[in-house]
Amino acid sequence: MTPNQNMSTKFRGALRNELAIWIQKGIVTEETATQLSTAYELDNLRHESTRLLSAVIFTIGGLLLGGGLISFVAANWEGIPTPIKLALLFSALLGLHTVGFWLWHSKNWRRLGHALIFCGCLVFGANIGLVAQIFHISSNWYGGFGVWALGSLVMAWAVRSWIIGVLVLSTSFIWFVGFQSDQEQLASSYPLILAISLLPLAWIICSRVLHAGTLLGIIMAACVLAGYQGSGRQLLFTMAAGGMFMWTLGEFHRASEWRTEFGNITGGLGLGLLAVTAYVWSFHYLWDQLVFGPMRSLWAFLFFSLSIAFSLLMWARGRQGQALLTAGVLLAGGILCASSLLSGASANTSNGEFLFTVTTNLAALILAAIIIGVGLLDERRLAFWLGSLYLVLLILSRFLEYETSLLAKSVAFLACGVTVIIAGISYEKYLRRKAAGLEAHKEEVGYE
């Protein structure tokens, strides 16, 4: 049995320390402790702690090695005959891949092997550029990124690598940005291609970074398409619906047994995207300048429908714990979507801009309350502070946006500063009280 992926190394470390005390106190038998130790792979903890560091060091080493090889070849470019240049490029690629695979599978140097294969994929991209130079190939600037992404995608699947998956995500997105300016119709299928090619990989290898990154890439691509069509309200609808979709999907992961470890990061990014959207559109100036173009983004409607579907699924499963937060997020997202949809109908109304500025500010305030709420309910300090700062940013932005007297501005700044400090102190006290209560409870059950 493998440990639940949601159990952090910190939790397992604490459990290992506690087990020794529990055995001493007679709370658990040695047999039960052994079972727990096996279930949570506590013996592996020592090795795991150094794994992340080694992975980072090996990856940086691989990057430097790749950069060094390419620079060496480029530095001697003039003096090297073309066949030798090509031989060097192909040798570097094959060498890195072969040694990487051999170390990974034959010598059990998994992380070093992984880093070298990743480096091989970087060299593959550099080789595309260098080959184009050798033969004076003049093409669209983004074409090389497209073939780089294609070659790396095959390798990401072959070696089940999340970091090569992230490379595919980055290079394919750069290609998409260039391609959609030339071929808008064809480019509109990019989010679907991204979903098909990377989400199953993230799922199989259980990579939170690749999963959340791909979802964000899909939504950003839909936003680029919406923005390129020249409609500001379509962009707002796509961003808001995308944020709602990520939040509800994250909550769905948390509520269900399907990849619960994807829940926090997906939901967090969704909430962040909604907060950014609400903040950007909270400025009156933007509504004043908004282009009332057509609303034809299928992706935005798909995100919206999926977020409703996931909410209903959670409702059907009877998940109560986060119901208030989810309702709040849907309300804020719904306000943003409704503002976008209704703004087209009120294009000729003189006070339309004022109305939608108010609604987006209201959505932003709800989101600030939700982020602070997450910090309080889940005892997540970062969420509490980010929510507080977001609220302060909103208030200060309004004071700086509109013409107010210096005295009013001064009062606003002072009030915000004092409120943040008082809220922070109250929150820290609340956490300490809770920790003290837990300690007292432990002492009651005979734990020293």
Place this chain on the structure above:
Amino acid sequence: MSKRASLVAFIVAVVIQILILVAVPARKVFTMATGKTVVLKVQPVDPYSILSGYYATLRFDISRIDAFPNARGMSQGFPDGAWFYAIVEKGDEGTWKPISLEHELPADLPDNRAALLGRINHGAIRYGIEEFYIPEAQRHRIAEDLSRNVDKARVEIKVDRSGHTALDRLRIEDRIYE
């Protein structure tokens, strides 16, 4: 995945990457090997920013649509992305001059004519030979030579039977840059 399956998947991925790297210059290599040599006069685009990165941006007489006498009479216009065959003819000075634009590849061209496949891009015709990559050490020398002697600058390209082009070398008087 079993070790054998991992190995097979890995080999397939490496082979695909190699095939992509081979495919990138394949068309140019074929054109260089089988094509006819055509010499074009270089037009300065902007003498003050002729180098961008490590390559020189080149324009030719045949980059301009109005350089072809029959262009005005073409009813379908020149929308972005449209493909054309530019027919050029060898002149007395050894450089090739624009003759006409065609939608189809002409069946029989005499030896002193060639058809270059080009695409409309922002009101100009691009043939895929507009960027000449320069070694870092020669960058400033070539830029200076180009800006001083732009009337004498020529590029030698290869054109294959289907109209595809490949840039071979840049020549300024007797100085050759490859």
